[in-house]
Amino acid sequence: MSKPIRYRLYLIGYPIRHSLSPHIMNYIFRRNGIDALYELYEVESNLKQVIKIFRDTGVYGFNVTIPYKERIMEYLDGLSRDALEIGAVNTVQNKEGELIGYNTDWLGVYKPITRFGGNNFDQALIIGAGGAAKAAIYALRDIVKTIYIANRTFSRAKQLSLRFKRYFQDITPLKLGSKGVEDVASKVDIVINATPIGMKEGEKPIPTESLNNDTIVFDMIYKPLHTELLKRAEEKGLKTIDGLWMLIYQAVEAVKIWFDISADVDEIRRFIVEEVL
Numbered sequence: 001m002s003k004p005i006r007y008r009l010y011l012i013g014y015p016i017r018h019s020l021s022p023h024i025m026n027y028i029f030r031r032n033g034i035d036a037l038y039e040l041y042e043v044e045s046n047l048k049q050v051i052k053i054f055r056d057t058g059v060y061g062f063n064v065t066i067p068y069k070e071r072i073m074e075y076l077d078g079l080s081r082d083a084l085e086i087g088a089v090n091t092v093q094n095k096e097g098e099l100i101g102y103n104t105d106w107l108g109v110y111k112p113i114t115r116f117g118g119n120n121f122d123q124a125l126i127i128g129a130g131g132a133a134k135a136a137i138y139a140l141r142d143i144v145k146t147i148y149i150a151n152r153t154f155s156r157a158k159q160l161s162l163r164f165k166r167y168f169q170d171i172t173p174l175k176l177g178s179k180g181v182e183d184v185a186s187k188v189d190i191v192i193n194a195t196p197i198g199m200k201e202g203e204k205p206i207p208t209e210s211l212n213n214d215t216i217v218f219d220m221i222y223k224p225l226h227t228e229l230l231k232r233a234e235e236k237g238l239k240t241i242d243g244l245w246m247l248i249y250q251a252v253e254a255v256k257i258w259f260d261i262s263a264d265v266d267e268i269r270r271f272i273v274e275e276v277l
């Protein structure tokens with residue numbers, strides 16, 4: 001009979017059937033000799049009940065994705081400073097029976113930008129005002145002076161600009177689709193797409209014609225890896241960062257919290273691109 005697995009970890013969310021996270025996590029565990037298994041746990045409703053099951057069965061840790069990153073917070077026993085400031089949790093650690101919430105999404109934005117772009121920028125445009133946008137804005141707090149937030153629902157962009165105001169010299173909410181967004185896109189150093197616009201072929205969140213030559217374009221979407229936004233930016237010779245970088249960096253940071261190890265981001269990316277995608 002085979003030995004039971006020592007550590008069990010999950011991703012909760014809905015829908016998550018096509019998630020790449022188990023591939024990334026189980027690859028890290030294999031490569032580092034950790035006797036752990038990471039599985040999907042689709043939660044359509046009754047989050048409270050699932051958390052009770054996790055507590056009762058002594059889950060080692062779990063990740064949280066759409067639509068629970070904010071709602072999960074009320075079921076946890078503690079929050080890291082980052083999670084509290086961002087207002088969202090994507091990683092939970094079971095610390096001797098206490099469930100502690102963390103946010104590693106912001107590092108999924110911060111690490112690739114500082115690695116491929118630098119750490120001192122004047123202006124950035126964030127498209128979207130959901131959980132991922134919040135993490136992105138937080139990630140830019142020490143490396144960008146001025147932020148614009150463009151969202152379909154203007155009131156949410158406004159809410160975020162109030163929430164994160166203290167971190168920036170200036171922060172301006174915009175209505176996605178307005179002329180103002182196009183003007184801003186032509187002058188910023190970084191554009192980050194934190195909406196699902198681009199998952200369907202041919203669609204992009206903003207017109208790309210006006211993007212200037214030095215802009216770094218970051219798309220959080222990883223399916224497809226080359227979104228229309230990134231394709232157009234590449235055609236213009238701009239530096240681009242795809243959502244797979246974010247996915248891998250946030251995963252590596254989650255594993256660091258659970259097992260105190262540093263996994264090799266580039267090796268994981270090679271594995272995913274060559275053997276999974």
Ligand SMILES: NC(=O)c1ccc[n+]([C@@H]2O[C@H](COP(=O)([O-])OP(=O)(O)OC[C@H]3O[C@@H](n4cnc5c(N)ncnc54)[C@H](OP(=O)(O)O)[C@@H]3O)[C@@H](O)[C@H]2O)c1
Binds near residue numbers: 132133176
């Ligand atoms: N690569 C990664 O590791 C990673 C991590 C996290 C998230 N993501 C991706 O980032 C995106 C946002 O995730 P989230 O967690 O922030 O989701 P969320 O909290 O549900 O927010 C979604 C955002 O997208 C906007 N939006 C949705 N559909 C839209 C449409 N058809 N037209 C215009 N705007 C639309 C929403 O605008 P309203 O406010 O107007 O509804 C909102 O600002 C998703 O595509 C997700 O897969 C990637």
